[in-house]
Amino acid sequence: MPKEYRTIQEVAGPLMMVSDVENIKYDELGEIELPSGETRRCKVLEVDGNNALVQLFESASGINLADSKVRFLGRSMQLPVSPDMLSRVFDGLGNPIDDGPSLIPEKRLDINGTPMNPAARNYPQEFIQTGVSAIDGLNTLVRGQKLPIFSASGLPHAQLAAQIARQATVRGKNEQFAVVFAAMGITFEESNYFIESFKETGAIDRTVMFVNLANDPAIERIATPRMALTAAEYLAFDLGMHVLVIMTDITNYADALREVSAARKEVPGRRGYPGYMYTDLATLYERAGRLRGKDGSITLIPILTMPEDDKTHPIPDLTGYITEGQIILSRELYRKGVIPPIDVLPSLSRLKDKGIGPERTRKDHAATMNQLFAAYARGKDARELMVILGEAALTEMDKKYAEFAEAFEKEYVSQGYDVNRTIEETLDIGWKLLEILPRSELKRIKDDMLDEFYGKQ
Numbered sequence: 385m386p387k388e389y390r391t392i393q394e395v396a397g398p399l400m401m402v403s404d405v406e407n408i409k410y411d412e413l414g415e416i417e418l419p420s421g422e423t424r425r426c427k428v429l430e431v432d433g434n435n436a437l438v439q440l441f442e443s444a445s446g447i448n449l450a451d452s453k454v455r456f457l458g459r460s461m462q463l464p465v466s467p468d469m470l471s472r473v474f475d476g477l478g479n480p481i482d483d484g485p486s487l488i489p490e491k492r493l494d495i496n497g498t499p500m501n502p503a504a505r506n507y508p509q510e511f512i513q514t515g516v517s518a519i520d521g522l523n524t525l526v527r528g529q530k531l532p533i534f535s536a537s538g539l540p541h542a543q544l545a546a547q548i549a550r551q552a553t554v555r556g557k558n559e560q561f562a563v564v565f566a567a568m569g570i571t572f573e574e575s576n577y578f579i580e581s582f583k584e585t586g587a588i589d590r591t592v593m594f595v596n597l598a599n600d601p602a603i604e605r606i607a608t609p610r611m612a613l614t615a616a617e618y619l620a621f622d623l624g625m626h627v628l629v630i631m632t633d634i635t636n637y638a639d640a641l642r643e644v645s646a647a648r649k650e651v652p653g654r655r656g657y658p659g660y661m662y663t664d665l666a667t668l669y670e671r672a673g674r675l676r677g678k679d680g681s682i683t684l685i686p687i688l689t690m691p692e693d694d695k696t697h698p699i700p701d702l703t704g705y706i707t708e709g710q711i712i713l714s715r716e717l718y719r720k721g722v723i724p725p726i727d728v729l730p731s732l733s734r735l736k737d738k739g740i741g742p743e744r745t746r747k748d749h750a751a752t753m754n755q756l757f758a759a760y761a762r763g764k765d766a767r768e769l770m771v772i773l774g775e776a777a778l779t780e781m782d783k784k785y786a787e788f789a790e791a792f793e794k795e796y797v798s799q800g801y802d803v804n805r806t807i808e809e810t811l812d813i814g815w816k817l818l819e820i821l822p823r824s825e826l827k828r829i830k831d832d833m834l835d836e837f838y839g840k841q
Contacts (some may be wrong), residue, residue: 386455388417393435395444398601399647400426402454405436411460411496414438419451425477426454427461427603429648439603439644441477460496463611464489465618469592470562473579476596476608482579495610497617497671506674508708511739512628512683515551515804516544518726518797519733521814522753523711526739527554527626528674530684530707532634534700536693539713542570543801544724545632545687546578550587551804552628560625563591566612568605569598569636592619598636605640613671613682620680627682629672634665634688638699654698662702669706709733722798729761745807748837751829752814756792758828759821763789781825788820815840 393401400416412428424447430437438454463478466489473482478495480486508528514520525531535541549563565582567575575595582588592615596608609631616627631637638657645658653659672684686707690700693715704710714727740749763785770778770786778786796813799805805813815837818826823838 386457388453388455390450390453392447392449392452392454395447395449397647398440398444398603398644399429400438400440400444400447402436402438404434405431405456406434408436408456412456413459413461414454414456416440416447417453417455418446419448420446422446428456429644437648439647441601441603443601460494461607461610462492463495463614464492465615465622466490467623469615469619471589471591473593473595474611476568476594476600476604476611478594478611481595493614493618495607495614496667497610497614499667499670500673500675504676506676507738508674508681508683508735509738509744511555511744511807512626513551513553513555513807514548515553515806516548516724516726517799517805517810517813518724518728518731519548519711520745520805520807521749521796521810522728522736522756523709523726523731523733524736524739524745525683525685525733526735527683528672528681529709529733529735530669530672530686531709531711531733532700532703532707533685533687533711533713534695534703535687535689535713536715537689537691539689539715539718539725540723540801541632541687541689541713542574542577544713544726545630545685546581547724547801548685549591549628549630550582550585554626555807560623561590562619562625562627563587564594564612564616564619564627564629565591566594566596566609566629566631568596568608568631568633569600569640570595570633571598602640602643605637606644609637609668613668616682617671620682621675621678624679626680628685629682630685630687631668632687634686634703635691635699638665657698661698662705665702666706669703708735717793717797720793722793723800724797726797728797729757729764746811748815748829748833749807749811751833752811752818752837755818755826755828756796756814759785759788759818759825760792763787763792784821784825788817791820792817 391403414426416424425441426438429439475481508526510527512525594612616629619625620627642657672682674681709732711731712727717725766782766786
């Protein structure tokens, strides 16, 4: 039986100081028993000699310093796991909130996990089809990759996240595929949107959801992504599934980190975020990947809203260092009605070359991707020139490129949230658009490929 302490010295907001403790470790879980018999959970944030600073998971109201007791449980936070997790909805601490029965766990896993040994990693290289042309065709996602979506306040990242979660598949050998969806600091309305969206399409059957609402405690928000990744590791490396983990919104997670850091009176770093935020984000992102000798894999799509649309803000900046590229949403495209408003030129998937080509997608994928990028970039320049100098100043070829850019946004990037395109459909749309330009302009595609595909759509 854990030892009980009646030595609570003070309670300040979500923090509580307990004195005269013995053999207590950082991150250990504890229980506070109130005089009424009610128990609340807490976690050790700091140990200084015989004093422990703990953070409460629930509110501090009603805690009587003299009559309340604290027990430390000798372990850090754990998640009970079993194959029955699929199709269930949990809160940020792993408790079921979908009116279903409690899980009968196969085992309990420490949510902090262990970092993946770089030497034991396999290189990410198999294609994952999201059904979204701007990702599949131009910024391809591969199995085991970390590919964040950089959004901004008011842009439809929630709809895009739900679309990817519903549509994503591993093509080919009937391999088991699951989605782990972690939502941090979202409103009840958004939470309801995700749950209903997955239920309507049946995607909930292969999904595990962890939902932390905006009114839940900050400490729970810090646990939520770790819960999700622990579930993903179990599904991937114990059950051999290919798991796509989608986390939204990392900005809310980082703000919770800042809140806890400020409560502990730590010295702040850039914009008030703790100096260890890079390390903390890396402990999350680096749990994705493929392991040698294991069938399963974890692919990670973290979604974050850039404060003030600023790419240099610490959250997108540090995320960009750790991950392999980024998908950027554009306010300008959103105003034009392009859905999803993915800005393909500054977006980047650093591993896309490994996941495309014969046997993975199609032999014309790499060439058409390069040609579409080049033509769209020139078309955008031509459009800007038209705005400044008028249409009369453009050459006939410039007008063709401007027409291509317009059609590319409307037909290729814009597809709505309910359209699920195969990679073949995406590539065929690309060829159809390239027919706007004369064949002599397609300098990035070899002649034999042009003979086979150009003008055939």
